[in-house]
Amino acid sequence: MNGEEIKNTLKKYNLQSWSKQRNINPISIEKGDGIYFWDYDGNRYSDMSSQLVNMNLGFANKAIADAIKEQVDQYCFVGPSYGAESRAKLAKKIIELMPDNMGKVFFTNAGAESNENAVKMARMFTGKSKVFSRYRSYHGSSFGAGNLTGEPRRYALEPGVPGFVKFFDPYIYREAIDFESEEVATKYYLAKLREQIVYEGPDSIAAIVLETITGSNGVIIPPEGYLPGVRKLCDEFNILLIFDEVMTGWGRTGKMFGFENFDVKPDIVTFAKGVTCGYVPLGGVVVNKEIAAYFDDNLLSCGLTYSGHPLACAAGVACVNYYEEEDILTNVNKVGKILGEKLEVMKASHPCVGDVRYIGLFSAVELVKDKKTKEALVPYGKDSEGIMGKILGELKERKFMTYTHENMILIAPPLIITESQLEEELLKLDEVLGIIDKDYI
Known part of the structure; x- marks a missing residue:
């Protein structure tokens, strides 16, 4: 099958978890390597959530x-x-x-x-x-x-x-x-x-x-x-x-x-x-x-x-x-330190970021409407306007793939990520946070 055939067949025969089925639009994946994966049109995506925080060693580990x-x-x-x-x-x-x-x-x-x-x-x-x-x-x-x-x-x-x-x-x-x-x-x-x-x-x-x-x-x-x-x-x-x-x-x-x-x-x-x-x-x-x-x-x-x-x-x-x-823990602590420092800068510079929390390569950005009142960007258990989905779409446009939950953006990349790869991806996150500042605050 080509990518379109895979997607259409899945939509016809497969129930996708945590989704209303009518408008799902899965990306068909052709291959993966390290922290990256590619669709059938040759687009490269960065896996910034280790899929479901499980692919710690990335794709294609020999x-x-x-x-x-x-x-x-x-x-x-x-x-x-x-x-x-x-x-x-x-x-x-x-x-x-x-x-x-x-x-x-x-x-x-x-x-x-x-x-x-x-x-x-x-x-x-x-x-x-x-x-x-x-x-x-x-x-x-x-x-x-x-x-x-x-x-x-x-x-x-x-x-x-x-x-x-x-x-x-x-x-x-x-x-x-x-x-x-x-x-x-x-x-x-x-x-x-x-x-x-x-x-x-x-x-x-x-x-x-x-x-x-x-x-x-x-x-x-x-x-x-x-x-x-x-x-x-x-x-x-x-x-x-x-x-x-x-x-x-x-x-x-x-x-x-x-x-x-x-x-x-x-x-x-x-x-x-x-x-x-x-x-x-x-x-x-x-x-x-x-x-x-x-x-x-x-x-x-x-x-x-x-x-x-x-x-x-x-x-x-x-x-x-x-x-x-491969001494993976050393890399986690080294690159994780950079992740924490970059997230703190984003917290200081973006009105929409109420808090950032991180340990190793496990982190979340908590989005708010108001830093003083700490009002969440979306109410707990409800997102009637689909705001978090739209934010996820902005990240997806930049090939920064992760997931959100409540008013959080999760960042948990594969533990093999390098400093330069992390810094490249966090520029995309910073750009999307700027959009949130402008459109939702």
């Missing part, structure tokens, strides 16, 4: 492709109860990268499945039912993960499953209180969370689930001491702490896992995305040694046909090796 091909030549699939070398190697590598309290990994196919199975394990292990998660969170859209999710994408699942309890992010920029320091903010948010735990009944709460850094809902970075404080609350009330590392894992924040930035050890970690960079779907749940030992003599009531798929695990081994051998 090491990953060769590992998949080698596994294909051996066999493509054996069931989860059989021994597969790629599965064994990847499980060992993952545990070696984790803190010393972690024990074993259960493989899934994606982030949503990882979070659902983490909740199941927490309930089985503790014998308790309630699970806390935050309002500004996204943990997946399948039924269990969708109930865990806090933002508007959960609405289609409601009325929801009993036992899922929501609490508020430490979202200092949007807080009505003017905190004098991050430490003061942390004290406030932890006190409110502790109060809610007491009101819900600690003996009924199995786990608190957090995106280590809130992802699509604004790259909200926890204030100083917040995550260790949540850890202390979990210890006090015998609650498991689960970190969703689906986006922040595998080098995105400048550490292999996001929680490493905050001096805290979780009980359970979920991952997906960057473990294979999307070359083959894979996710997983890592549990601590105590939970792992519990399932030595108690049934692990979790199962998936494709758990630890050999092709996916082969891709995972190649990815993890590449992160380490």
Whole structure:
């Protein structure tokens, strides 16, 4: 097929996620290389969101492709109860990268499945039912993960499953209180969370689930001491702490896992995305040694046909090796520093930019109508005039490809991006922010 035939066939036969189907207009992709991809007309686009914040190593990584091909030549699939070398190697590598309290990994196919199975394990292990998660969170859209999710994408699942309890992010920029320091903010948010735990009944709460850094809902970075404080609350009330590392894992924040930035050890970690960079779907749940030992003599009531798929695990081994051998974290920290500096300049120079948040190569630009009042460019959960879609269209015209959520523009390029590539792309973003200043403020 040519590009037009692919597009028309998709529109006729395929349902596209998160879209009203009538006016979708997918770009048909012919090839990709590094941070770039091309359509069938030869137009080159820059992938400034790593697709869905998963293609950390970009397109056409030969090491990953060769590992998949080698596994294909051996066999493509054996069931989860059989021994597969790629599965064994990847499980060992993952545990070696984790803190010393972690024990074993259960493989899934994606982030949503990882979070659902983490909740199941927490309930089985503790014998308790309630699970806390935050309002500004996204943990997946399948039924269990969708109930865990806090933002508007959960609405289609409601009325929801009993036992899922929501609490508020430490979202200092949007807080009505003017905190004098991050430490003061942390004290406030932890006190409110502790109060809610007491009101819900600690003996009924199995786990608190957090995106280590809130992802699509604004790259909200926890204030100083917040995550260790949540850890202390979990210890006090015998609650498991689960970190969703689906986006922040595998080098995105400048550490292999996001929680490493905050001096805290979780009980359970979920991952997906960057473990294979999307070359083959894979996710997983890592549990601590105590939970792992519990399932030595108690049934692990979790199962998936494709758990630890050999092709996916082969891709995972190649990815993890590449992160380490090519010293990807050094590049993330070096180029991420430039990203932060450039975003701060944009914040200072554009009336439409209320805040910028960044860590490693994970960042968001929060758009406002008024810097003093912090009125969001579009109301939460509503964009009746399609303003964010129009902004996305301006970026797309400049071949700067990313996505928006609420009043945020996400910038999370592949971790292999160079300084010169980043600077070239940020000029396009700066130009579009100027248009927003003129047309929407």
